[in-house]
Amino acid sequence: MKKSILTLAAFLLFAALVSAQSPKTFTTIKELPITSVKNQYRSGTCWDFATLGFLESEILRKSGKTYDLCEMFVVNKDYMDCATHYVRMHGYSQISEGGSCDDVIEEAMPAPGSLTGDSLANFKVFFPELEREVSSIVWGEGKPELNRFTTEEQAPLRKKEPKPGWQESVQALIDRYVGPCPDTFVYEGKTYTPKSFAESLGLNWDDYVSITSYTHHPFNEWFVIEAPYKWRLKPSYNIPIEQLMEVIDKALDAGYTVAWGGDVSGDFYRKESVAYLPEGVTPTQELRQQQWDNWTFTYDHVMLIFGKAVDEQGKPYYMVKNTWGTNYPYQGIWYMSRDYIALNTTYIFLNRNALPKM
Numbered sequence: 001m002k003k004s005i006l007t008l009a010a011f012l013l014f015a016a017l018v019s020a021q022s023p024k025t026f027t028t029i030k031e032l033p034i035t036s037v038k039n040q041y042r043s044g045t046c047w048d049f050a051t052l053g054f055l056e057s058e059i060l061r062k063s064g065k066t067y068d069l070c071e072m073f074v075v076n077k078d079y080m081d082c083a084t085h086y087v088r089m090h091g092y093s094q095i096s097e098g099g100s101c102d103d104v105i106e107e108a109m110p111a112p113g114s115l116t117g118d119s120l121a122n123f124k125v126f127f128p129e130l131e132r133e134v135s136s137i138v139w140g141e142g143k144p145e146l147n148r149f150t151t152e153e154q155a156p157l158r159k160k161e162p163k164p165g166w167q168e169s170v171q172a173l174i175d176r177y178v179g180p181c182p183d184t185f186v187y188e189g190k191t192y193t194p195k196s197f198a199e200s201l202g203l204n205w206d207d208y209v210s211i212t213s214y215t216h217h218p219f220n221e222w223f224v225i226e227a228p229y230k231w232r233l234k235p236s237y238n239i240p241i242e243q244l245m246e247v248i249d250k251a252l253d254a255g256y257t258v259a260w261g262g263d264v265s266g267d268f269y270r271k272e273s274v275a276y277l278p279e280g281v282t283p284t285q286e287l288r289q290q291q292w293d294n295w296t297f298t299y300d301h302v303m304l305i306f307g308k309a310v311d312e313q314g315k316p317y318y319m320v321k322n323t324w325g326t327n328y329p330y331q332g333i334w335y336m337s338r339d340y341i342a343l344n345t346t347y348i349f350l351n352r353n354a355l356p357k358m
Helices: 002-021 046-063 071-088 101-105 126-139 166-178 194-200 241-253 285-293 338-344
Strands: 027-031 185-187 190-192 208-212 221-223 236-238 258-262 301-310 316-321 333-337 345-351
Touching (some): 046 101, 046 258, 046 301, 046 345, 071 101, 071 126, 071 166, 101 208, 126 166, 190 194, 208 241, 241 258, 241 301, 241 338, 241 345, 258 338, 285 338, 301 333, 316 338, 333 338
Antiparallel strands (some): 027 301, 185 190, 208 345, 258 301, 301 316, 316 333
C-alpha cells in the first residue's frame, strides 16, 4: 500500500512537472506561407535574417518559388556601409552588429552558400576586431572618455584625418571573416551578378515602407526613428497605434507578411516562445511614448509576422517567425499577443500595396 502511494505520488509529481513545461495551445486563424526557420546563432543579425525571411515570403507570395537568400552577403555590404557612415560622422555614430529592415533593401544578394557563415554565424571574434579597426581610423589610439563635466574642447581628443585606403583595410577584414562577395555566380545553371540576381527575383525595392507610431513627431508625416541601430537614417511614416495595428491585420488578411522591429527584453517568455503583457497592463499611445522616452522599451529585435491565432481563452496572438533556430516549443515559431505588439512595436516593414486606404 505504501509502495502504491509512493508510486502514485511520484506519478502525480511527474505529471505536474510535464504540465508546467507544456507549451500553451493555440488555434490558427490565418497562416501565410513562409520559408524555413533560420538561426542567426552568435551574431547580432536578426535584422538581416528576418528581413531576408520577409523577402523570401514576398517571393513565395508572388511566384510560389522558394529561395534561401544569403545573409552574409548582406552583412558584408552593410557593415562596410556602416563603417563608412561612422567615419563620415567623425566617430559620432555607432558601429554595431545591429541594423534595421531598411539595411537589407539597400543591397542585392547572391545565391546562398557563396559566402561563409550563412548558418551558425559566430561574430564573437569578428565584430570586436571590426569595431577596433573602424574606431582607430577616427580616434587613433582610442576614443576619449567624456563625462558630464568635460566639454569636447577640454577632452584630450586624438582625432586624425583618415588615411587613404582605409576602406580597403576594412573591406579585407570583413571578407576574411564572412567571405568576399562574388562578382558573378551560377544559380540553377545560369550565371548572375548580384544585381542581376536581385532583379530576377521579381521584387520592386521601392514597394517597401516602414511604419511607426510615436507622439514626439506629428502623425501622418515621415521621420527618422531615433534608435541606435537605425544608423542608415531612413524615415518611417508615423500614424496612431490603432491605425498601425489595423495595417498589420489587413496586410495579413490580404496575404502579405509583415517584418516587425521592436522590444523583446521585457515580458517576453523566451523558453515558452510566447509574449504577452502582464495582467492589468493596457497598451495605449501614451504608455508607448512613456516607455520609449524612459528607455523601458527599446528596439532590440526583428522578426516576421505571418499569421494570426488565439489561445485557450480566445485571446488574439500573432504567429511570428523568429531567427534563433528551431530548438523551442513551436520549432522556432513564436506567439506574440496583439496587446504585446501594440505596446512594444518600434516599426513595421511591409509592402506598400498591403496598406489600407485611411
